[in-house]
Amino acid sequence: MRRSTIIGLAAAAMLTLAACGSGETTSSSATTSTSTAPTAAASSDAPQGEAEAVSVPKQLQFTSKTTAGATFEGASLAGKPAVVWFWAPWCHICKGEAPRVRDAAKSSGVSFLGVAALDDVEPMKGFVEEFDLDFPNLADTKAAVWARFGVTSQPSYAFISADGDVDVVAGALSASELDSRIAKIAG
Template sequence: MRRAVLALVLLVAGCTSTAPPTPMPTPPPFRDCASIFEGKAELPELALPCFTGGQNVQVGRLSGPAVINFWAPWCLECGEELPAFQRLADRGQVKVIGVATDTNRSAAISLATDLGVTMPTLLDVYGEFRRQLGTINLPLTVFVDSNGKVTTYVGSALKDETLNKLVRERLGVG
């Protein structure tokens, strides 16, 4: 009886379904990746999608100096350090790109939105990029110098001071 009354009320109100409306997809908060990938680096020959769309990006074409921050929504330390990487990106002294790894698009967008992350970001659903670099651990940071040479940092969450020090030491920037 209650269902019949509810259906009648909805019909009178102009509703034809009791199902909630389908939410519109949230646009990704990230910046475009295209201009960052115009060089040659000692990175795997792997193509990954940029969150802003377009063709997949060849990660081996990253031009340095650049910093790549691998993160995942389920990684607590990654969430701790993401704001420091965003501040580094905002300063504009070095290219900073994120790689949302071992996650899906909506979870990555949700965390990025919550933390105000807008740096260009690639999606690596299965963590292939990380594995091809020889590590499965997070947090992971990769530094690409102006000659395309790659060095990595795997350890605890980076704070601004330590991140800036690594950028100076490994990339000669800052």
Template sequence: MRARSFLPAVLAAAVLTVTGCGSGSGSGSGSDKGAGSSSPAPASGPASSGAGATGSADVPEVLRFTGTTVDGKPFDAATLAGKPTVLWFWAPWCPKCRAQAGETTKVAADFAGKANVVGVAGLDKNPAMRDFVSSTDSDSFPHVADEAGDVWKRFEITEQSVYVVLDKDGKTAFTGVLPGGKGLADKVAKLTG
């Protein structure tokens, strides 16, 4: 019954962050994790999928989920396997998220073909998510519309404006807040050689 006890904690954390838009400290509350760190628990329910496009043997468990992008296209995280991946968890009304959009878009362009960048929008409805992507000119990489919070729960994200950086094998290399996205490029560069 872990899900029943976990869900109220996630919802309570989400309510708390709505008023504060993240941790508020701006001090980069993230943590670098070594290669031996554990992957997030698999999601349950419809956001989980089996193998995906590249076959189950090649896809780490952490990338076995599907969704729909803010522009209505199907999304299969299995397609991210084999390259470092940045998952950017944001909310459309969050000023810290808006401040991160420019740097995140730049990292997506600078590392195109070498690393994946995916936005994971939550804590609002899809029309607001689409407006955020349009107004921040961050439409050069996919954004999953996670209205139900399935991907957020999968990665145990309890506040917006958080980055999860995975290495090419799907192991977590970094999870945390990067004010204005500063330092994201360095974290990705270390993983792409």
């Protein structure tokens, strides 16, 4: 077997063993400073046709497919506050969190991205439809995006500030905890 296949299988096995999150909320204090080359990204405040260079954190340097089959560039989240929610379609805790994540995405004014793993695309699509998640949700069937963020269980979150600091939090968050962390990155 090729080395990348073995590594991928090992990562998938590790994630499968993680099962459905423990319910504990722990911050990994994984605030990372970005040492990546700037990438041009259009600012929503800039006049049309002007682009402003933003630094893209290494965690956002990926291309993946959404549950609907569209291509998603992680770098599109750079330069603005964003929440990345890691979930699995069979996870009961994730099902309990889905309505509050959906509501926060609609009301917060920050970008949201869901990253589903540990299952096939069809159950992921069903979860997105069941909970009316109208923000992009990736079908991370090989858990490659999970690995970029160091996520080993679901639910987990990554809170990304506009300047590229990334804080990964493992475990479920109450509505007030989620709102507080969003307010912190929204500045």
